[in-house]
Amino acid sequence: MSEQGQRGTASIRITEVGPRDGLQNERRVLDVSQRVELVERLADAGLKEIEIGSFVHPRWVPQMSDTEAVAARVRRRPGVIYWGLIPNMRGLERAIDAGLTHVATVMSASETHNRKNINRTREQSLAEIRAIAEQVAARGMVLRTYVSTAFGCPFEGAVDFEQVLSLVRALADLDPEGISLGDTIGVGQPERIEAGCRRALEVLGADRLVLHLHDTQGLALANALVAVQAGVRRLDSSVGGTGGCPYAPGASGNVGTEDLVNLLEGLGLATGVALDRLVTTSRWLEQSVGVRLSSRYYRYALARSFYGTASA
Numbered sequence: 001m002s003e004q005g006q007r008g009t010a011s012i013r014i015t016e017v018g019p020r021d022g023l024q025n026e027r028r029v030l031d032v033s034q035r036v037e038l039v040e041r042l043a044d045a046g047l048k049e050i051e052i053g054s055f056v057h058p059r060w061v062p063q064m065s066d067t068e069a070v071a072a073r074v075r076r077r078p079g080v081i082y083w084g085l086i087p088n089m090r091g092l093e094r095a096i097d098a099g100l101t102h103v104a105t106v107m108s109a110s111e112t113h114n115r116k117n118i119n120r121t122r123e124q125s126l127a128e129i130r131a132i133a134e135q136v137a138a139r140g141m142v143l144r145t146y147v148s149t150a151f152g153c154p155f156e157g158a159v160d161f162e163q164v165l166s167l168v169r170a171l172a173d174l175d176p177e178g179i180s181l182g183d184t185i186g187v188g189q190p191e192r193i194e195a196g197c198r199r200a201l202e203v204l205g206a207d208r209l210v211l212h213l214h215d216t217q218g219l220a221l222a223n224a225l226v227a228v229q230a231g232v233r234r235l236d237s238s239v240g241g242t243g244g245c246p247y248a249p250g251a252s253g254n255v256g257t258e259d260l261v262n263l264l265e266g267l268g269l270a271t272g273v274a275l276d277r278l279v280t281t282s283r284w285l286e287q288s289v290g291v292r293l294s295s296r297y298y299r300y301a302l303a304r305s306f307y308g309t310a311s312a
């Protein structure tokens with residue numbers, strides 16, 4: 001573990017979503033062994049929660065076909081949680097068959113994005129998540145729920161946060177382990193993110209609120225900072241700053257895991273993640289997907305190693 005990985009006192013839970021959110025938006029489709037290698041590298045870096053893929057329709061998101069094969073080949077390490085994203089009951093069945101115990105459902109706060117993303121009305125999605133929650137509880141599995149477009153929708157624009165909170169309350173009744181509020185297209189401004197997090201913390205508490213930030217406007221890190229200052233203790237991030245929802249036009253990558261870890265450790269908040277290993281993972285990933293990764297810390301580490309001032 002890096003020096004930074006041990007310095008902090010209070011701690012933050014990071015869920016690494018690179019193998020799912022990160023890869024689902026890449027033009028180049030990684031094969032199963034590359035996807036498995038990504039998960040293993042992330043676990044080597046010290047990440048304790050990794051979303052290894054999704055069980056969505058392969059025609060809708062070809063990058064995520066064969067998540068069963070990824071799940072079968074990932075080495076299960078004690079103390080590491082392996083999440084699978086499921087859009088519906090069929091997704092749950094597939095995740096169960098793949099041997100996963102932790103599943104994350106997704107629906108949107110806005111009607112249009114929900115229809116475009118998972119082809120259902122919000123009412124239909126909520127009913128299906130209720131049924132999924134029953135199955136998950138009956139089997140002793142663990143549920144997390146995403147609320148997408150919580151801070152803005154690519155089709156409808158502004159989203160009423162009271163509406164988001166009533167959805168959060170309805171989902172909280174299903175007893176999920178966490179509810180992740182997604183700034184799907186990265187339109188949240190720090191003031192609004194902070195206010196939203198304060199309200200959501202009142203409903204969920206710091207144990208259950210998760211924040212999922214995309215960096216479309218370059219504000220994800222600023223938003224993470226104000227959220228943490230408001231009391232948020234769980235965040236999603238993606239190695240190298242990869243990601244984006246294929247059904248949210250213009251959505252760019254998630255806050256980069258390197259950038260988030262660098263920020264948090266600098267604030268004295270422990271993450272347990274080794275920055276140097278993330279950097280080597282991003283370098284490998286950049287070559288694998290064939291596009292320049294956007295994480296600022298990653299780019300900084302590369303430049304630093306180029307100039308010979310330190311090894312990345």
Ligand code: HMG
Nearest residue numbers: 055056057060087090091117118119146148149182184245
């Ligand atoms: P649909 O066409 O409405 O599905 O798609 P359907 O229920 O009408 O069924 C049609 C056929 O699909 C049937 O097969 C089903 O069995 C099959 P047939 O009988 O015709 O042979 N099917 C499935 N096959 C595999 N896996 C499944 C599945 N479900 C049905 N799970 C569906 C509905 C939800 C499947 C589709 O819309 C879909 O796959 N959507 C996923 C889109 C997606 O992956 N988006 C990105 C992830 S969400 C995100 O990025 C946001 C997040 O990061 C947070 C944030 O940033 O805000 C989480």
Ligand code: MG
Nearest residue numbers: 021182184245
């Ligand atoms: Mg996302």
